[in-house]
Amino acid sequence: MKINFHARSLLYILILAVSGCSQKQDFNQATKSIPIGVAVAQTSNIALFGQEQIAGIKIAENYFNNKGGINGTPIKIIFQDTGGDEAGAINAFQTLIAKDKVVGIVGPTLSQQAFSADPIAERAKVPVIGASNTAKGIPQIGEYITRISAPISVVAPNSIETAISTNPQIKKVAVLYAQNDAYSKSETEIFQQVIKKRQLNLVTVQKFQTTDTDFQTQGTNIINLKPDLVIISALATDGGNLVKQLKELGYQGLIVGGNGFNTSNIFSVCKALCDGVIVAQAYSPEYPGEINQSFRKTYQQQYKKEPPQFSAQAFTAVQVYVDALNAIDKEKKISSLSLEQVRMLLNKQLLSGNYKTPLGEIAFTPEGDVIQKDFYVARIVMNADGNTGKFVLIK
Numbered sequence: 304m305k306i307n308f309h310a311r312s313l314l315y316i317l318i319l320a321v322s323g324c325s326q327k328q329d330f331n332q333a334t335k336s337i338p339i340g341v342a343v344a345q346t347s348n349i350a351l352f353g354q355e356q357i358a359g360i361k362i363a364e365n366y367f368n369n370k371g372g373i374n375g376t377p378i379k380i381i382f383q384d385t386g387g388d389e390a391g392a393i394n395a396f397q398t399l400i401a402k403d404k405v406v407g408i409v410g411p412t413l414s415q416q417a418f419s420a421d422p423i424a425e426r427a428k429v430p431v432i433g434a435s436n437t438a439k440g441i442p443q444i445g446e447y448i449t450r451i452s453a454p455i456s457v458v459a460p461n462s463i464e465t466a467i468s469t470n471p472q473i474k475k476v477a478v479l480y481a482q483n484d485a486y487s488k489s490e491t492e493i494f495q496q497v498i499k500k501r502q503l504n505l506v507t508v509q510k511f512q513t514t515d516t517d518f519q520t521q522g523t524n525i526i527n528l529k530p531d532l533v534i535i536s537a538l539a540t541d542g543g544n545l546v547k548q549l550k551e552l553g554y555q556g557l558i559v560g561g562n563g564f565n566t567s568n569i570f571s572v573c574k575a576l577c578d579g580v581i582v583a584q585a586y587s588p589e590y591p592g593e594i595n596q597s598f599r600k601t602y603q604q605q606y607k608k609e610p611p612q613f614s615a616q617a618f619t620a621v622q623v624y625v626d627a628l629n630a631i632d633k634e635k636k637i638s639s640l641s642l643e644q645v646r647m648l649l650n651k652q653l654l655s656g657n658y659k660t661p662l663g664e665i666a667f668t669p670e671g672d673v674i675q676k677d678f679y680v681a682r683i684v685m686n687a688d689g690n691t692g693k694f695v696l697i698k
């Protein structure tokens with residue numbers, strides 16, 4: 304009896320020891336790099352944004368690995384496609400967490416997807432940095448959820464102010480938004496608050512779906528009310544089609560587009576008619592910081608144009624992980640920690656840091672919202688060919 308008991312407990316201890324070792328091995332010895340997950344849209348309409356995010360991520364991976372990675376250990380970016388919907392984002396998150404065993408996740412592309420996918424990471428205690436999630440309520444999803452994309456509430460008002468200084472005669476304003484998209488709904492609330500605060504006359508609020516392609520009804524309603532300003536919260540394809548059809552119906556006043564207009568991929572949708580649309584941005588290619596100028600140069604060399612906001616934000620999300628991992632590794636070698644420990648420490652560390660990024664100097668609130676100083680407003684200027692154009696900064 305006695306011997307048996309001892310033998311059993313010895314066996315038990317042995318099993319514990321072995322499983323403990325194999326867990327460590329899982330993260331450290333077997334992998335010669337530190338895996339960071341990226342869950343963005345590589346397919347669907349949302350890939351118009353996702354492609355720009357991937358460009359920024361790849362530049363970041365090279366940039367930081369050339370600088371020595373995490374005290375000599377390279378990072379490895381693992382991509383999982385989310386597609387454009389919630390189910391795709393949930394799948395991508397699950398794969399990154401359970402199969403790819405990443406230390407943290409960048410993504411997903413849409414706030415609409417984040418509200419479904421982020422709770423999965425929260426439950427698994429895996430840090431998430433939203434690189435393009437601007438809706439109200441994202442950092443409040445949980446302790447492990449942060450974002451480097453400034454919320455709509457601080458970015459969007461700037462574009463209306465610019466519209467008013469462009470045309471001080473503005474009185475009547477029409478608003479449109481995609482009612483099946485979390486960011487669009489969140490943004491239109493802010494736009495409507497600013498309209499009220501500035502004592503402008505909100506003549507109509509028109510709704511549509513992000514999948515709509517025909518906006519004749521909304522367009523005609525708006526034209527009949529003769530507004531001086533039209534404000535659109537939409538994703539790129541719907542937004543571009545709306546601008547095109549509104550102008551084809553004869554609208555000649557100012558147009559403000561929300562964050563969904565922040566991609567040059569919209570140019571092929573509204574073509575020459577994109578010209579003049581005013582868009583607020585959380586990034587300027589001209590920001591003088593050293594890291595931005597290095598990022599900008601690499602982007603320009605590869606893509607022959609200025610880097611867009613979504614690329615700069617995606618780069619920044621990777622940078623936050625890299626800086627935080629380096630800080631952890633200085634205190635205690637990451638190779639001595641389990642995956643669970645790294646995820647937990649990473650979440651804590653990233654919230655406490657200050658970062659000099661392409662977006663400027665940023666930090667986080669205790670809840671995980673980004674603290675950012677500089678915002679910009681651009682106007683779309685299309686070239687004579689009607690296909691190419693650029694965002695020109697107004698302020």
Ligand code: 1QQ
Pocket residue numbers: 352412413414415435436437438486538562563564
């Ligand atoms: C959000 C957004 C979109 C425009 C990102 C592509 O701001 O979903 O939060």
